[in-house]
Amino acid sequence: MRIKICGITQLQQSLAITQLGATALGFICVPSSPRYVSIEQINLATSHIPDHIDKIGVFANSTIFEITKVVSSSSLTGVQLHGDETQLFCEGLRQALPNIELIKAFRVRSWEQLETTPNFTGCVDTFLLDAYHPQQLGGTGKTLDWQVLQSFRPSLPWFLAGGLTPDNVLTALTQIHPDGIDLSSGVERSPGDKDLDKVALLFSRLNQL
Numbered sequence: 001m002r003i004k005i006c007g008i009t010q011l012q013q014s015l016a017i018t019q020l021g022a023t024a025l026g027f028i029c030v031p032s033s034p035r036y037v038s039i040e041q042i043n044l045a046t047s048h049i050p051d052h053i054d055k056i057g058v059f060a061n062s063t064i065f066e067i068t069k070v071v072s073s074s075s076l077t078g079v080q081l082h083g084d085e086t087q088l089f090c091e092g093l094r095q096a097l098p099n100i101e102l103i104k105a106f107r108v109r110s111w112e113q114l115e116t117t118p119n120f121t122g123c124v125d126t127f128l129l130d131a132y133h134p135q136q137l138g139g140t141g142k143t144l145d146w147q148v149l150q151s152f153r154p155s156l157p158w159f160l161a162g163g164l165t166p167d168n169v170l171t172a173l174t175q176i177h178p179d180g181i182d183l184s185s186g187v188e189r190s191p192g193d194k195d196l197d198k199v200a201l202l203f204s205r206l207n208q209l
């Protein structure tokens with residue numbers, strides 16, 4: 001299973017989190033986020049990270065120009081679209097970045113919304129489901145209704161996000177079987193400052209699976 005730790009800002013934490021077992025690191029490229037990192041910070045934080053670790057830039061309602069600029073100036077291997085990006089936008093980004101993993105995030109406000117996911121299957125590689133919050137785009141600590149998600153069977157691999165913590169991750173994974181999980185606030189001391197003890201606890205809990 002893929003394990004993505006999102007909202008990383010520091011090299012030492014990238015290294016430690018990778019050594020603990022993360023398969024993907026997420027970098028927030030949304031200027032309004034308290035976890036925002038510049039291109040320079042991304043490059044520093046990924047400078048000693050092995051090639052097999054996915055390095056995902058998280059964008060929300062950005063432009064194709066801006067996203068391609070960040071990707072071409074950094075070591076990112078993937079782009080996560082966390083805003084209201086349309087199918088048309090994703091098709092354009094796919095053309096601009098044919099060799100970069102595209103992850104379309106859905107901030108789930110209603111279950112009917114998930115019926116739109118098939119529209120994106122031809123233009124992105126992966127889905128991510130996160131909780132909806134009226135004021136915040138991500139990193140909210142809010143959980144989804146895992147029981148309802150038991151019937152979610154997309155044709156693309158998908159990440160479960162939203163309020164996962166070392167204490168609730170096994171409960172979530174006994175109910176649903178995503179291809180990956182994504183955690184941010186559940187393993188941090190303050191926005192952008194990861195708590196390595198919590199990350200270690202997460203991996204020790206996951207080893208019980």
Ligand SMILES: O=C(O)c1ccccc1NCC(=O)[C@H](O)[C@H](O)COP(=O)(O)O
Pocket residue numbers: 006007026028030033034035058059060082130137138139140141142161162163164182183184185186
């Ligand atoms: O984390 C942010 O600050 C953020 C800001 C704007 C768009 C997306 C953002 N985060 C996206 C993520 O991938 C988070 O990991 C995801 O929302 C889960 O967060 P959490 O509920 O804190 O585990």
